[in-house]
Amino acid sequence: MAPSSSASLRLGSFYALVTSALLATQEPFSALAAKHLNPLYFVCITQAGLLFAVPLLN
Amino acid sequence: MHNAGGPPICRAASKLTARRVSRHDFAILLSAPRNWSKLALLFVIGCSGLALYNLGLRHAHPIIIAAILNLSPFWAALVARVISRKAIPISPFLFCACFLVAFVGAMLIAWSQIEDSSSASPDELLKSLLHGSWKYATPIPIFFALSGTLVGHWFRELDESATMAANFIVSAAVLIPGTLLAAYLWSVPAVPSDGKEAVLLLLIGTLSAAAAGRVFYQVALTVTDNDNGFVTMFFLLVPALSSLISLPLSWWIPELRFAAGPMFFGGLALVAASLFVFSSRSW
Numbered sequence: 056m057a058p059s060s061s062a063s064l065r066l067g068s069f070y071a072l073v074t075s076a077l078l079a080t081q082e083p084f085s086a087l088a089a090k091h092l093n094p095l096y097f098v099c100i101t102q103a104g105l106l107f108a109v110p111l112l113n
Numbered sequence: 114m115h116n117a118g119g120p121p122i123c124r125a126a127s128k129l130t131a132r133r134v135s136r137h138d139f140a141i142l143l144s145a146p147r148n149w150s151k152l153a154l155l156f157v158i159g160c161s162g163l164a165l166y167n168l169g170l171r172h173a174h175p176i177i178i179a180a181i182l183n184l185s186p187f188w189a190a191l192v193a194r195v196i197s198r199k200a201i202p203i204s205p206f207l208f209c210a211c212f213l214v215a216f217v218g219a220m221l222i223a224w225s226q227i228e229d230s231s232s233a234s235p236d237e238l239l240k241s242l243l244h245g246s247w248k249y250a251t252p253i254p255i256f257f258a259l260s261g262t263l264v265g266h267w268f269r270e271l272d273e274s275a276t277m278a279a280n281f282i283v284s285a286a287v288l289i290p291g292t293l294l295a296a297y298l299w300s301v302p303a304v305p306s307d308g309k310e311a312v313l314l315l316l317i318g319t320l321s322a323a324a325a326g327r328v329f330y331q332v333a334l335t336v337t338d339n340d341n342g343f344v345t346m347f348f349l350l351v352p353a354l355s356s357l358i359s360l361p362l363s364w365w366i367p368e369l370r371f372a373a374g375p376m377f378f379g380g381l382a383l384v385a386a387s388l389f390v391f392s393s394r395s396w
Contacts, residue, residue: 061396063336064202064343068392070333071347077326079354083362083369084318087311090368093301094167099292100312104319105281106289111320112274112281112328113136 138275142268143282151267152283155260159284162256169250174241179223181247183349185254186212190342192258196266197339202395208342211391215349218383222352225376226359258341261330265339273331281324314366346391353381 088097142148170178190208193199201208241247268276295301304312333344360371 063338064340064392064395067333067337067340067344068347068396070329070336071344072350074326074329074333074344075347075350076354077329078322078348079351079358080318081322081326082355083359084314084321086369087366088308088315091308091311092304092315093296095292095296095299095301096304097315098163099289099296100315101319101323102281102285102288102292104316105324106285107316108320108324109278109281112278112324113132113139 135272135275135278138271139278142271142275142279148268148279151263152279155263155280156283156287158256158260158263159280160288162253162260165249165253165256169246169248170253172241173247173250174238175227176220176223176238177241177247178250179220179352181250182254183216183219183223183352185258185348186215186342186346188255189258189261189345192255192262193339193341193343196259196262197341199338199340199342201342202340203391207394208391211387212346212349214387215346215384215391218380218385218387219349219352221376221380221383222356225372225374225380226352226356226370228370258345261334261344262339262341264331265334265341269335269339273335274328277324277328277331343395347388349384350388353377353384 085097085101088100092100142152170181190201194201203211264276264280330344334341337343356371356377359369360373363369363371
């Protein structure tokens with residue numbers, strides 16, 4: 056596969072930075088739930104959140 | 114990915130078209146039997162990462178957790194090389210040098226945020242290292258990178274939002290009934306009434322990180338032609354950004370804290386400097 060062009064890498068850097076900012080919200084926003092919720096409910100609520108996201112993505 | 118530039122009417126039209134394309138791709142993904150095995154494999158990869166996290170890192174020292182997760186650019190570059198045959202856009206020596214400096218910076222940030230409690234002491238770090246359960250967690254970043262690369266490899270012609278929405282449907286269809294059934298069978302007490310705040314925050318974090326973050330990750334992979342090593346290098350900023358996001362939240366949630374000491378800013382400077390060199394040399 057050929058190396059990506061300079062413009063693609065620049066755009067990729069921008070998207071990667073936005074991704075980093077979004078991924079960074081995971082830990083502080085889930086810290087309270089990780090302490091107070093049973094792991095089963097933690098997974099269940101996380102999946103419910105992803106299900107809520109489906110209409111927003113389409 | 115769809116172009117949304119130009120005057121407002123063009124942007125609105127582009128958005129509508131994008132939504133139509135996304136819905137169309139979403140329907141194709143879930144209705145074509147050839148995609149089911151791929152979606153199932155992505156689900157298994159995601160669940161394996163979750164299970165290994167629980168097994169290896171649930172009681173591990175925070176520094177060990179940070180070290181394992183911060184190794185992700187190295188594993189992602191390896192995954193990109195094997196699956197996508199994608200070489201790093203700069204020399205391997207420079208990639209390794211930038212990665213090592215950014216890794217040290219990210220570790221300094223993690224260390225700067227550790228509370229002065231006995232459970233996070235150097236003695237506990239040694240004990241946690243010797244216990245060795247962290248070894249099970251080593252593949253976690255590999256699974257994360259593998260999932261991103263495989264989605265980019267298999268579904269490159271399809272809209273990223275639609276692809277991730279299909280993945281979310283598959284995982285929710287299995288895990289929501291599965292976890293509720295397990296909670297019922299093991300008589301797990303219901304979510305306490307004072308847990309509403311935790312649930313709300315978890316939902317916001319999930320929508321932001323696991324949903325939007327994952328879609329942007331796939332878009333970044335698409336525009337860089339599945340160059341996961343390049344994209345994941347920027348994830349070494351996550352510990353610093355997490356700490357900064359914790360600052361306003363800590364005024365509301367006492368469990369969160371942000372320690373703005375010289376170690377934090379030193380670590381941030383190392384990460385920023387290495388990413389600057391990495392980006393400027395790649396472009």
